[in-house]
Amino acid sequence: NIAILQYKEKIDHFGFKNDKTFNQRYLIADQHWRKEGGSILFYTGNEGDIIWFCNNTGFMWDVAEELKAMLVFAEHRYYGQSLPFGADAFRDSRHLNFLTSEQALADFAELIKHLKRTIPGAENQPFIALGGSYGGMLAAWFRMKYPHIVVGALAASAPIWQFEDIVPCGVFMKIVTKDFKRSGPNCSESIQRSWDAINRLTRNGTGLDWLSEALHLCTPLKNAHDVQHLKDWISETWVNLAMVDYPYESNFLQPLPAWPIKVVCQYLKNPNLSDKKLLQNIFQALNVYYNYSGQARCLNMSETSTSSLGTLGWSYQACTEIVMPFCTNGIDDMFEPHPWDLKAFSDECFKQWGVKPRPSWITSMYGGKNISSHTNIIFSNGDLDPWSGGGVTKNITNTLVAIIIPEGAHHLDLRANNAFDPMTVLLARTLEVKYMKQWIRDFYASPRKKH
Numbered sequence: 520n521i522a523i524l525q526y527k528e529k530i531d532h533f534g535f536k537n538d539k540t541f542n543q544r545y546l547i548a549d550q551h552w553r554k555e556g557g558s559i560l561f562y563t564g565n566e567g568d569i570i571w572f573c574n575n576t577g578f579m580w581d582v583a584e585e586l587k588a589m590l591v592f593a594e595h596r597y598y599g600q601s602l603p604f605g606a607d608a609f610r611d612s613r614h615l616n617f618l619t620s621e622q623a624l625a626d627f628a629e630l631i632k633h634l635k636r637t638i639p640g641a642e643n644q645p646f647i648a649l650g651g652s653y654g655g656m657l658a659a660w661f662r663m664k665y666p667h668i669v670v671g672a673l674a675a676s677a678p679i680w681q682f683e684d685i686v687p688c689g690v691f692m693k694i695v696t697k698d699f700k701r702s703g704p705n706c707s708e709s710i711q712r713s714w715d716a717i718n719r720l721t722r723n724g725t726g727l728d729w730l731s732e733a734l735h736l737c738t739p740l741k742n743a744h745d746v747q748h749l750k751d752w753i754s755e756t757w758v759n760l761a762m763v764d765y766p767y768e769s770n771f772l773q774p775l776p777a778w779p780i781k782v783v784c785q786y787l788k789n790p791n792l793s794d795k796k797l798l799q800n801i802f803q804a805l806n807v808y809y810n811y812s813g814q815a816r817c818l819n820m821s822e823t824s825t826s827s828l829g830t831l832g833w834s835y836q837a838c839t840e841i842v843m844p845f846c847t848n849g850i851d852d853m854f855e856p857h858p859w860d861l862k863a864f865s866d867e868c869f870k871q872w873g874v875k876p877r878p879s880w881i882t883s884m885y886g887g888k889n890i891s892s893h894t895n896i897i898f899s900n901g902d903l904d905p906w907s908g909g910g911v912t913k914n915i916t917n918t919l920v921a922i923i924i925p926e927g928a929h930h931l932d933l934r935a936n937n938a939f940d941p942m943t944v945l946l947a948r949t950l951e952v953k954y955m956k957q958w959i960r961d962f963y964a965s966p967r968k969k970h
C-alpha cells in the first residue's frame with residue numbers, strides 16, 4: 520500500500536543561473552499515520568533503486584503503527600529513476616557535476632518542504648531521518664546540516680569515520696577476516712592460502728584454462744590482468760558475505776542461506792591441500808554466494824551483487840567526495856597485502872571520469888570526529904559488519920548515542936522483524952524506538968508549535 524510519486528528538484532541547488540530541474544522519485548505509505556500526535560519517518564535514499572531499499576527496510580513498516588507514522592522513502596539523485604539529464608546522466612563529468620551528498624541533502628530538504636506544503640496535517644509534525652550504510656551517513660549529515668527540518672536521525676551502519684586517517688585503513692578487512700575466523704575452523708586460513716595457489720596455478724596457459732574451468736567462469740582467464748580481476752572479484756565476494764551474514768535466509772545482495780559464511784566455511788575446513796584441491800573448494804564456497812538459487816549457468820566476474828545498486832554513480836562519488844582509504848597487510852587479515860595508494864586511486868579516477876578525488880572534503884564538510892555540537896543522532900552498528908570499523912561505536916553525548924549489535928551484520932536493525940533475529944537486535948530496535956519517541960515528545964512539548 521504505497522504511492523509512488525515525483526517531485527521536481529533543481530539540478531543545481533547551489534547555483535543561481537541554472538533553473539533546470541529533474542524528477543525525483545519518492546514513495547509514501549500513510550496507512551498508520553495519525554494527524555494527531557503522529558510523526559513522519561523519512562528514509563534518506565542512498566546509492567540505488569529506492570523501491571529496493573524500501574523492500575529491505577522492514578523496520579520502518581514494523582514501527583509505523585507505534586509511532587503513528589507516515590513513511591517516506593526518497594530516492595537519491597542519479598540513482599534508480601531519479602536521473603538528472605536522463606540517459607545522459609553518466610556521460611561525462613560535466614553531467615555528473617551535480618552528484619554530491621550536499622545536493623542530495625538539499626533535495627531531501629526541498630522535498631520535505633514540499634510535503635509540508637501539500638499534505639494537510641504534515642506541516643506541524645516531526646520528521647525523523649533514517650537510513651542505512653551511505654543512507655545512514657546521509658541521515659546523520661541531514662540532521663547535522665538541517666536541524667530545523669528533522670528532529671533526529673537514525674544512522675544505521677553509517678561509516679562516517681571511514682575517511683582520511685580517522686580510523687586505520689586496515690580495519691575493514693580485519694573485520695571481514697574475523698567473520699570468517701569465527702564461522703569455521705581453518706576457514707580464513709584456507710582463503711589466505713588461496714591467493715598464492717591462484718598465483719602459482721596461473722603462471723601458464725594450462726593453469727589458466729584449468730582454473731577457468733574449475734571455477735565455472737563465464738569468460739575464461741587469458742592473462743595477468745584477468746587474474747588480478749579474478750582475485751578482486753573473489754575478495755569482493757568475501758566482503759559482501761561479511762556484510763550480509765544475516766541469521767536467516769535472505770536476499771539483499773544475492774539470495775543466500777541463513778548465516779551464509781558458516782555455509783561457505785563448510786567447504787573450507789582444510790587449508791593444507793594441493794593448489795587444485797584448495798581452489799576446487801574455493802569454487803564450492805563461491806557457489807554458495809552466486810548459486811544458492813541453483814540458477815547460475817556460470818560464474819560471471821562482472822557481477823557481485825544486485826543490479827539495484829547504482830555502481831556507475833557510486834564509482835563517481837568514490838572518485839570525488841566519498842574517498843575511503845582501504846588497505847590489507849596479509850597478517851591481520853586473510854587477503855594479499857595492498858597498501859592504500861591515493862596517487863594510484865586518483866590516477867584511476869582521472870582516467871575513468873576525468874576528476875580527481877578530494878580526500879579531506881568530507882571531514883571539512885561534516886566535521887570528522889568533531890561532531891559533539893550536534894544532537895539527536897543514533898549511530899547503530901553490528902559487530903559482524905565490516906563497516907562498523909568506520910562507524911561511531913561509542914557514546915559521544917547524551918543525545919549522540921551509539922548502539923552496538925554484537926550479532927549484527929550490515930544494518931540488520933533496519934530489516935523487518937524475523938523469528939531468527941538475535942536478542943541483541945531486538946534490544947537495539949527497542950532502544951531506537953525509545954529515542955525516536957523522546958524526540959517526538961520533545962517536538963510536541965516545544966513552544967515553537969504554539970503560535
Ligand SMILES: *[C@@H]1O[C@H](CO)[C@@H](O)[C@H](O)[C@H]1NC(C)=O
Pocket residue numbers: 719720722723724725726
Ligand atoms: C604449467 O604450470 C604447472 C604448475 O606450475 C606445471 O605443473 C605445468 O607443467 C606447466 N605446464 C606447462 C605447459 O608449462
Ligand SMILES: *[C@@H]1O[C@H](CO)[C@@H](O)[C@H](O)[C@H]1NC(C)=O
Pocket residue numbers: 791
Ligand atoms: C600438511 O600435509 C602434509 C602432507 O599431507 C603434512 O606432512 C603436513 O604436516 C601438513 N601440515 C599441516 C600444517 O597440517
Ligand SMILES: *[C@@H]1O[C@H](CO)[C@@H](O)[C@H](O)[C@H]1NC(C)=O
Pocket residue numbers: 735806810812813814815816817818
Ligand atoms: C548451480 O547449481 C545448479 C543446481 O545445483 C547446478 O546444476 C549448476 O551447475 C550450478 N552452476 C554452477 C555455475 O556451478
Ligand SMILES: *[C@@H]1O[C@H](CO)[C@@H](O)[C@H](O)[C@H]1NC(C)=O
Pocket residue numbers: 737738819820821822
Ligand atoms: C556477465 O555480466 C555482465 C554484466 O551484468 C553482462 O553484461 C554479461 O552479459 C554477463 N555475461 C554472461 C556470460 O552471462
Ligand SMILES: *[C@@H]1O[C@H](CO)[C@@H](O)[C@H](O)[C@H]1NC(C)=O
Pocket residue numbers: 882883886887888889
Ligand atoms: C577536530 O578537532 C581537532 C582538535 O581540535 C583538530 O586537530 C582537527 O583538525 C579537527 N578536525 C576537523 C575535521 O575539523
Ligand SMILES: *[C@@H]1O[C@H](CO)[C@@H](O)[C@H](O)[C@H]1NC(C)=O
Pocket residue numbers: 912913914920921922923950
Ligand atoms: C550509550 O548510552 C545508552 C544510554 O545510556 C546505552 O543504552 C548504550 O548502551 C550506550 N552505548 C554504548 C556503545 O556504550
Ligand SMILES: CC(=O)N[C@H]1CO[C@H](CO)[C@@H](O)[C@@H]1O
Pocket residue numbers: 704705708790791
Ligand atoms: C593448517 C591449520 O590452520 N590447521 C588448523 C586447522 O584447525 C585446527 C582446529 O582448529 C587447528 O588445530 C589446526 O592448526
